[in-house]
Amino acid sequence: MAISDSASFDFLNDERLQKIYRDPSNPLRMKFYIEGMKCSKCVAKVEGVARKFREIDSVSVDLGQHLATVEVCDARSGFSKMARSVQELGFKVTAIPWNEIGSEEWKKESRDQLLRIGISGFLAANIMMFAFATYFGDTQELRPLFQGLQLALYLPVVTYVAWPFYKGFYQGLKDRQLTIDGPMAVASLAGFLVSCFNLSQGRENIYFDSLSGFLFLILVTRYWQKSTRHKYLKYLKPSALLDTLKARKLRAGQAIQNWDWIPTSHLESQSQILVHQGEFIPCDGFLVAYPGKAAIEVDLSLLNGESQPVPLSAPAPLRAGMRLLSDSAVVSVSATGEKTTLGQILGSIRSDSLSQLESIRSADKASQWLLIAVFSIGALLLGYGFWSHQFLDYFERAFALIVLACPCAMAFGTPLVFSFSMKKAHDLGLVVKSLTFFEKLTRIDSVFLDKTGTLTESDWILSDESFANGKEGKASFYREVVLALEAGSRHPIASALRKIFQDSLLGASRRVVDGGVETAGVGVAGRLEGVFYEFKSFQKSRHGHVIEPGVSLHKYFGLFCEGQCVWSFRLQPKLQPNSRELIEFFRQKAVPVYLLSGDLKSEVLEMGEFLGLSEDQCLYEVTPEGKMVAVKSKPRALMLGDGFNDSLALKSSYVSIAAFGGVDVALKSSDAFFVEGGFDKVSEIFRLAHRAKKQIQMNIQFALVYNVIGGILAILGYVNPFVAALLMPISSSLILLGTWWGLR
Amino acid sequence: MNIIIFMIPVTLLIGGGFLLSYIWATKNGQFDDVTTPAMRILEDEKQGDNHERK
Numbered sequence: 001m002a003i004s005d006s007a008s009f010d011f012l013n014d015e016r017l018q019k020i021y022r023d024p025s026n027p028l029r030m031k032f033y034i035e036g037m038k039c040s041k042c043v044a045k046v047e048g049v050a051r052k053f054r055e056i057d058s059v060s061v062d063l064g065q066h067l068a069t070v071e072v073c074d075a076r077s078g079f080s081k082m083a084r085s086v087q088e089l090g091f092k093v094t095a096i097p098w099n100e101i102g103s104e105e106w107k108k109e110s111r112d113q114l115l116r117i118g119i120s121g122f123l124a125a126n127i128m129m130f131a132f133a134t135y136f137g138d139t140q141e142l143r144p145l146f147q148g149l150q151l152a153l154y155l156p157v158v159t160y161v162a163w164p165f166y167k168g169f170y171q172g173l174k175d176r177q178l179t180i181d182g183p184m185a186v187a188s189l190a191g192f193l194v195s196c197f198n199l200s201q202g203r204e205n206i207y208f209d210s211l212s213g214f215l216f217l218i219l220v221t222r223y224w225q226k227s228t229r230h231k232y233l234k235y236l237k238p239s240a241l242l243d244t245l246k247a248r249k250l251r252a253g254q255a256i257q258n259w260d261w262i263p264t265s266h267l268e269s270q271s272q273i274l275v276h277q278g279e280f281i282p283c284d285g286f287l288v289a290y291p292g293k294a295a296i297e298v299d300l301s302l303l304n305g306e307s308q309p310v311p312l313s314a315p316a317p318l319r320a321g322m323r324l325l326s327d328s329a330v331v332s333v334s335a336t337g338e339k340t341t342l343g344q345i346l347g348s349i350r351s352d353s354l355s356q357l358e359s360i361r362s363a364d365k366a367s368q369w370l371l372i373a374v375f376s377i378g379a380l381l382l383g384y385g386f387w388s389h390q391f392l393d394y395f396e397r398a399f400a401l402i403v404l405a406c407p408c409a410m411a412f413g414t415p416l417v418f419s420f421s422m423k424k425a426h427d428l429g430l431v432v433k434s435l436t437f438f439e440k441l442t443r444i445d446s447v448f449l450d451k452t453g454t455l456t457e458s459d460w461i462l463s464d465e466s467f468a469n470g471k472e473g474k475a476s477f478y479r480e481v482v483l484a485l486e487a488g489s490r491h492p493i494a495s496a497l498r499k500i501f502q503d504s505l506l507g508a509s510r511r512v513v514d515g516g517v518e519t520a521g522v523g524v525a526g527r528l529e530g531v532f533y534e535f536k537s538f539q540k541s542r543h544g545h546v547i548e549p550g551v552s553l554h555k556y557f558g559l560f561c562e563g564q565c566v567w568s569f570r571l572q573p574k575l576q577p578n579s580r581e582l583i584e585f586f587r588q589k590a591v592p593v594y595l596l597s598g599d600l601k602s603e604v605l606e607m608g609e610f611l612g613l614s615e616d617q618c619l620y621e622v623t624p625e626g627k628m629v630a631v632k633s634k635p636r637a638l639m640l641g642d643g644f645n646d647s648l649a650l651k652s653s654y655v656s657i658a659a660f661g662g663v664d665v666a667l668k669s670s671d672a673f674f675v676e677g678g679f680d681k682v683s684e685i686f687r688l689a690h691r692a693k694k695q696i697q698m699n700i701q702f703a704l705v706y707n708v709i710g711g712i713l714a715i716l717g718y719v720n721p722f723v724a725a726l727l728m729p730i731s732s733s734l735i736l737l738g739t740w741w742g743l744r
Numbered sequence: 745m746n747i748i749i750f751m752i753p754v755t756l757l758i759g760g761g762f763l764l765s766y767i768w769a770t771k772n773g774q775f776d777d778v779t780t781p782a783m784r785i786l787e788d789e790k791q792g793d794n795h796e797r798k
Contacts, residue, residue: 107773107776110775110776111770111771111773111775111776114770114775115767115770115771118763118766118767118770119763119767122759122760122762122763122766125759126755126756126759129755142748145752149752266780
């Protein structure tokens with residue numbers, strides 16, 4: 001349902017009607033379908049509306065889908081002002097309900113274009129048929145009939161088919177901007193008038209055939225470009241992550257082994273899909289019981305940051321983004337893509353828009369200059385033609401030049417690179433909030449790594465174990481004692497120890513402590529079989545029991561039996577796989593890496609040494625604020641941290657990537673978020689950003705060379721407007737192909 | 745030559761007929777989605793569909 005009221009949009013000021021359209025979670029946000037957007041220049045125009053009115057906070061445009069998301073500070077007039085002023089810019093504006101993606105409006109726009117293409121194709125083909133008859137051996141008596149028929153068939157062309165060009169021309173005049181529609185409109189009208197005049201004078205020169213054929217080709221090209229944008233620019237927003245997922249769709253009425261991979265975007269409601277262990281559930285839905293399987297466990301860490309397993313039984317509702325911990329599950333689909341809860345979370349993340357990107361702005365500027373150059377050369381050609389009495393010939397050359405050198409390909413190339421990079425990043429498990437991420441990543445001057453939870457896993461390993469003399473044989477007894485002492489504790493160390501000792505003590509008897517006490521910051525104590533045991537942390541040097549001044553101390557854990565230390569060990573966090581490779585990668589790129597940690601100096605330095613970092617690259621015992629200060633000291637720092645604990649540092653760095661924690665929390669403070677695993681794919685993302693930068697430059701160079709060569713050929717008269725109209729989409733296709741190849 | 749006078753309206757009528765059917769098809773959404781029909785061939789027919797019903 002959508003109301004389109006071109007007259008006033010006053011209905012958008014009505015609180016009750018706003019309810020239909022606005023974002024249910026934010027009453028100051030609404031979505032509009034904008035018909036007629038062609039390039040990033042249009043995007044900049046629409047987004048520029050936000051600067052004109054105080055009531056409008058921000059406008060961000062999705063060029064691929066023709067959608068604009070608007071945030072206002074005053075709902076009483078903001079929405080209607082936005083709609084009206086965008087309409088005044090020459091676009092057709094329709095308010096659409098928040099959870100729809102404007103597919104109805106998209107359909108309408110496409111149907112309209114297809115109709116125009118079909119009708120112009122029919123007219124052009126028939127006009128050509130009659131024109132060819134007059135070119136090759138007609139008889140004098142039939143000639144007026146054929147010419148009259150051409151004129152009759154051209155009438156709908158000049159009125160109906162060419163209408164969008166007139167509109168674009170008029171709008172361009174109003175905004176005092178050069179548009180490609182101008183020459184088309186002039187050619188269509190002038191060609192019609194000149195041909196009619198020649199017809200009435202009984203002359204040969206009538207152009208109905210070439211004009212109608214030409215307009216048909218241009219319309220086809222535009223439709224193709226629009227579809228290509230729709231298809232390839234859809235990855236530009238974070239919520240597109242869900243569209244890149246695929247699902248195992250079960251064949252209806254067949255055994256569970258029979259399934260096919262299909263993209264989640266093509267899943268229908270209530271169809272059933274199969275999910276395997278360790279995979280994300282790709283859509284919202286319900287758990288379906290199948291023989292021998294009614295309950296599952298899922299991990300919600302992507303949605304809320306909690307990594308505890310959650311048990312569920314059929315028909316529990318499931319959300320996209322839950323990770324399955326059990327071996328397999330069948331899900332009945334209820335919503336996919338942007339309609340899922342995760343899709344809505346990702347959709348509501350405020351990201352930067354295309355027109356804020358430096359490379360897009362420079363590409364736009366380049367194409368604007370190209371357009372000016374092309375129009376000036378065209379005008380010179382016309383002037384020369386007029387002066388040398390070969391006006392028609394030179395008009396044709398100028399026209400071919402303008403058609404051929406249309407900078408559409410140039411304006412399309414850069415967003416395309418970003419879209420492909422986004423898709424690639426999604427494939428690597430990274431959600432990117434704003435597109436500036438890729439640009440910024442190529443310019444970093446330093447990398448800051450959080451230690452705990454980023455470089456290290458949540459699992460711990462036991463090391464530096466030592467026993468008091470003669471007690472080595474009692475290792476497993478001591479383990480039982482420690483477990484018994486820690487049994488009631490909720491301290492992370494306690495749960496880590498439970499995890500480590502669990503395997504080695506499988507089947508051993510459980511011991512119970514009398515009068516167990518836990519002292520915060522010290523440890524646990526209690527009586528077991530009449531003996532007093534204490535388990536606590538203490539500091540000592542690494543190679544001896546004596547505390548000597550000047551020797552760096554480490555944190556040890558010890559079991560004390562009646563005050564005597566009988567067993568001591570260290571707990572060290574397990575390094576993430578590929579941590580060393582990651583640091584090595586940045587070293588090769590000559591980007592200094594710093595380790596940030598709140599832990600003790602000795603622990604941090606030890607890890608730094610292991611990772612090959614010098615002492616001044618290890619920052620120890622820093623508070624969250626200290627981390628922020630450290631990150632801010634470098635103008636272009638890349639911060640890698642966990643989305644929960646390092647949000648301050650992530651937010652204040654030049655560019656940041658988070659991992660772990662819930663996606664919405666993490667993306668509030670950082671530019672990108674790894675959905676899965678740690679940072680072992682950072683190097684690939686870094687390489688991707690550099691490849692994207694190179695591809696953008698290559699696209700612009702290619703478009704320039706193509707346009708210059710084609711332009712020179714057109715000026716010399718080797719290319720007529722008809723061939724130019726055929727060559728125009730070819731440059732866009734070549735850029736599409738080149739970008740795909742470069743970023744494959 | 746009279747035959748041409750006869751042929752021209754016939755051509756236009758035939759062409760116009762096809763154009764009208766195209767317009768009708770477009771307006772009825774025949775070309776709205778050109779991706780999924782190609783995939784639909786991979787889908788199984790729902791139970792109780794034509795096959796067994798000979």
